[in-house]
Amino acid sequence: MLRGDGAIGRLQAGRPPVWLAAYLLALVIWLLGLYLPLFFAAFPKPIDPLDFSNYYAGAQIGLQHGWSHIYDLDLQRQAFFQLHPGSDTFDWRVYFVSPPPVAWIVAPLTLAPLVPAFWTFAAISAVAFGAAGWLAVPGRGIGRLALFLTAACVFPVLISIQTGQVVPLVAAAAVAGWWLARRGRETLAGLVMVLLVLKPQVAILVPVAMLVAGRRRLFASWFAAAAVVTLVSVISLGGQGLDQLRNDLSLEQGQPANLAWTLAGLFGTGPATAAVGLACGAVALGVAWWQRRRGLELVVVAGILGTLLAAPYHNPSDFAVLAPAAWLYLRATVPVTHWAWLAFGLLATYLAAGFGPGLLLVFTLGWLLLMVAGALSRQPAAVPIEPARVRP
Numbered sequence: 038m039l040r041g042d043g044a045i046g047r048l049q050a051g052r053p054p055v056w057l058a059a060y061l062l063a064l065v066i067w068l069l070g071l072y073l074p075l076f077f078a079a080f081p082k083p084i085d086p087l088d089f090s091n092y093y094a095g096a097q098i099g100l101q102h103g104w105s106h107i108y109d110l111d112l113q114r115q116a117f118f119q120l121h122p123g124s125d126t127f128d129w130r131v132y133f134v135s136p137p138p139v140a141w142i143v144a145p146l147t148l149a150p151l152v153p154a155f156w157t158f159a160a161i162s163a164v165a166f167g168a169a170g171w172l173a174v175p176g177r178g179i180g181r182l183a184l185f186l187t188a189a190c191v192f193p194v195l196i197s198i199q200t201g202q203v204v205p206l207v208a209a210a211a212v213a214g215w216w217l218a219r220r221g222r223e224t225l226a227g228l229v230m231v232l233l234v235l236k237p238q239v240a241i242l243v244p245v246a247m248l249v250a251g252r253r254r255l256f257a258s259w260f261a262a263a264a265v266v267t268l269v270s271v272i273s274l275g276g277q278g279l280d281q282l283r284n285d286l287s288l289e290q291g292q293p294a295n296l297a298w299t300l301a302g303l304f305g306t307g308p309a310t311a312a313v314g315l316a317c318g319a320v321a322l323g324v325a326w327w328q329r330r331r332g333l334e335l336v337v338v339a340g341i342l343g344t345l346l347a348a349p350y351h352n353p354s355d356f357a358v359l360a361p362a363a364w365l366y367l368r369a370t371v372p373v374t375h376w377a378w379l380a381f382g383l384l385a386t387y388l389a390a391g392f393g394p395g396l397l398l399v400f401t402l403g404w405l406l407l408m409v410a411g412a413l414s415r416q417p418a419a420v421p422i423e424p425a426r427v428r429p
Contacts, residue, residue, distance in 0.1 A: 056081055060182045068190050075260035076199045086155040087131065088354070090120050093139040093154060095133035096147050100233020104273040105142050107133065108281035120151055129292060134285045139203055139235050139272040155201050164196050166357075169212040173364035184367070188360040191386040197354035203235045208358045209238045215337045215365065227258030234263055238348035239341075239355050242318060246325035246340030250333070289350075297301065298351035298394045300402070311349070318347035321405060326414040334365040336406070342405045355387065356397060372414075375407055 081378050095107045096117035110132065117127045133140070146154035154279075167189065176186045197204040210232035213246055217226035234396075248256035274282065289295060294304060300317075304310045321343025328335040341362045345355065363379055382404065385396035 045224040056231065057180060057183060058297055061179050061186070062184055064183065068186065071387070072190065073195070073343055076195045081152070083152060083155050083159075083199070085199065085202075086151070086159075086201045088153060089143075089155045090117075090201075090203070091133045092132055092135065092139050092143040092158075092203070093147060093151055094120060095135070096144040097357045098133075099137075099140050100147060102141070104137060104277040105283075107137065108285050110281070116136070119395075120180070123254050129288050130294070132285050134233055135203070135236070135409070136290060137273055138202065138266055140200075142235075153328060158201055159198050160204040162203070163199075163208075165209040169209035170361050170364060172216045173212045173368070174362050175364065175368045182230055184364065187383065188363050191310045191357075191360060191383065192390040193353050193356040193386055196390075197357045200354065202354040202357075204239055204354045204357045207233055207236050207239045208361050211243050211337060211341065211358065212257070212361045212365070214243070215333055218252060218333055223252055224258040224359060227260075228257075228262050230259045231262040231266060234266055238344065238354070239358050240257075240344050242321060242344040243337055243340035243349070246322055246336050246343070247333070249322050249369065250329035250336040252333075253339075255381035265415055287334055295350045295352070298355065298398070299349060300351065300398065301349075302394055303398050303402075312336065314347045314349070317341040317402070320409060321346070324405070324408045326407075332369055334368045338404075339408060340365050342401060342408070345401055346405060356386065356389075356394075359401070362389045372411060375411070378403060378407055 042257060097116055098109065098112045098302060099107045102112060103111075113131075113133055114127050117125075117131060143154075143158065144155055149157070168191055171185060174181050176184060194205070196202075211231050214226040214230040217223070226310070227244065232243050233243065244256050244259040247259075271279065291306070300314050301310050304313065307407060321339045325336045325339040329341070341358055345351070345358070348355075359382065363382070366379070367374070382397070382400040385400045389397045
């Protein structure tokens with residue numbers, strides 16, 4: 038196995054090259070001086086807590102009118118205009134259609150006004166994402182810090198925090214589950230991964246990938262807990278609430294903005310695209326099985342990619358989960374060419390803000406195909422990041 042040379046070899050040996058220190062300094066200056074202010078310049082006033090305000094409204098409705106009414110559009114309209122100016126538009130873009138547990142976890146924050154509640158939620162999400170992400174980042178020293186900041190501050194991550202999305206919590210749960218499973222605590226890992234139900238289209242195939250990889254106890258604990266959460270959700274909604282949810286979802290289905298971040302943005306809508314998405318999910322599970330002996334990192338990454346490609350609905354925040362996926366991927370012994378593809382993905386995340394998700398979708402699909410090629414290939418050429426993985 039190739040150990041890598043030059044800068045990578047020095048990084049492994051604990052002697053960071055000058056270019057890495059210069060890169061980290063330039064990155065910090067750029068982030069603090071330009072990029073982060075684009076998202077949080079109005080602090081302490083949030084720029085646009087759109088998603089969190091929807092969660093907040095859903096929680097208010099549940100507490101004031103009963104949890105079976107959280108999808109009542111008339112009540113949502115009333116709550117919306119209590120939180121937003123009358124000039125704002127109430128339409129499908131601001132409907133609360135998240136699973137009931139999202140409203141449940143936000144409910145305690147409704148004791149505070151919207152703005153402090155938002156910043157509390159955003160801080161919790163950011164800390165959870167950062168702490169879990171740091172566990173996933175390979176390497177050490179400033180090399181590890183550089184990898185962390187490079188991926189943690191991309192557009193999907195920052196927009197998810199800026200708008201108060203639950204995606205950072207979902208990503209943190211996926212990484213925490215991986216970390217616990219590596220240490221033999223599979224039951225607890227499965228329980229932590231229950232948070233994946235907060236937004237299933239982000240990483241819901243990760244526990245299934247774990248099952249395919251032989252982690253039956255993890256899957257069993259996750260499935261049991263997820264089943265309980267689902268049952269309680271259904272009971273809390275009742276027949277009327279379920280009907281309202283179906284109606285709300287029908288109004289959102291097929292909206293171009295919802296489809297643009299899915300494979301439909303590349304191939305158009307229709308049965309063929311749906312079949313490709315399902316095939317990607319199945320292929321991802323196949324990769325998880327094939328790579329099961331190479332470590333749980335690749336299993337989790339396969340589950341994430343499969344979910345993103347198979348899901349019929351996305352927004353930009355959902356792709357924040359690609360950051361921890363990249364960190365986990367680099368923990369494995371990956372071919373040098375895959376590094377170049379990840380660099381392309383980094384560029385795609387930034388370009389998505391101004392030019393749309395096309396390149397990001399190409400990157401995600403291409404990443405899965407690279408994993409397939411890597412699973413089938415016997416080529417040993419690779420760049421190990423962690424010294425513990427290098428064998429003489």
